[in-house]
Amino acid sequence: MIEFVRNVRLWFVPTEVRKDGETPDYRFSLANERTFLAWLRTALALIGGGFAVDQFLPDLRWAWRVGLALALLAAGALCSLRAVNHWVRCERAMRRGEDLPVSRFPALLSLVVAVVAVAMVLVVLVRWEG
Amino acid sequence: MSTPAARRQDPDRDPGLQPERTRLAWRRTTLSGSVVAVLAVKTVLHGGASAAGVTTGALCCVLWLGFLSIAHRRVRTLAATPAPVAFAPRHAAAAVLCTVAMAVCGVALVL
Numbered sequence: 058m059i060e061f062v063r064n065v066r067l068w069f070v071p072t073e074v075r076k077d078g079e080t081p082d083y084r085f086s087l088a089n090e091r092t093f094l095a096w097l098r099t100a101l102a103l104i105g106g107g108f109a110v111d112q113f114l115p116d117l118r119w120a121w122r123v124g125l126a127l128a129l130l131a132a133g134a135l136c137s138l139r140a141v142n143h144w145v146r147c148e149r150a151m152r153r154g155e156d157l158p159v160s161r162f163p164a165l166l167s168l169v170v171a172v173v174a175v176a177m178v179l180v181v182l183v184r185w186e187g
Numbered sequence: 188m189s190t191p192a193a194r195r196q197d198p199d200r201d202p203g204l205q206p207e208r209t210r211l212a213w214r215r216t217t218l219s220g221s222v223v224a225v226l227a228v229k230t231v232l233h234g235g236a237s238a239a240g241v242t243t244g245a246l247c248c249v250l251w252l253g254f255l256s257i258a259h260r261r262v263r264t265l266a267a268t269p270a271p272v273a274f275a276p277r278h279a280a281a282a283v284l285c286t287v288a289m290a291v292c293g294v295a296l297v298l
Contacts, residue, residue: 068280086273087205093279094212097286101219104290108226111297112233126297134290141283145276 067145074145078152089147096140099166103133136166206265213258213265223289224251230296240296247292254285 067074080086107129114122139162146158224247231244257278265271 068276070276074276080273083270083273084201084203084205087209087271090274091209091212093274094209094216097282098216098219100286101216101223101289104286104293105219105223105226107290107293107297108223108230112226112230123297127294130290130293130297134287137283137286137290141276141279144279148273148276 061142064142064145067149068141074148074152077149078154081151085151086148089144089151092147093140093144096143097137100133100137100140103129103136107133132166132169200269206269206271210262210265213262217255217258220251220254220285220289224248227289227292227296230293234296243292243295247289250285250288250292254282257282257285 107126110117110129111122111126114125117125143158143160143162150157227247228244231240234240261274261278
């Protein structure tokens, strides 16, 4: 948690990142930037999914519809915050010549997506049977 | 159009086209943001366009414009030099702030 707060400070004080170590090959930085953007797109897709659930599933009960939409929107916000945090950590590790940070987040997110997908299959099957 | 031979002779040009790929990644991300903004506006129009709804929808459009300007600035920096400087954490934080604020607007519109 303290580590996270320290990273948040780094987002807004760019000179502090540049003080650390030495500048890596610009291509590594660009690759890191593209990874950040890919995560940002994932976040935007989750947020768009939240809007889509609210708009395109009018037959769903209110609680389910709003709950699913809020869960997707929250996941999107979380994903984008994690994107910038991971980007700053990678940038710093590259400057210091350390190993890139490892993360549980991709596995966690794919598990959540898999669970939601299976739940959707079950919902469709139950509807079809009834 | 330069011939392949002429392109090979340019020592500054990255053969992996990293700046170009990064530029396209920014464009893709802006496009994803546009989809979210359009969905937000659709939600507002569908909800009967109350004053609060219209304000939130307009805020989403402003956030999209903010993201667009960050992307545009970065794309211009990438195009300016053969070995562009690293992305500034402040701009990364601003781009993420736009995304999170869009999610918050979404929560306000859904509830």
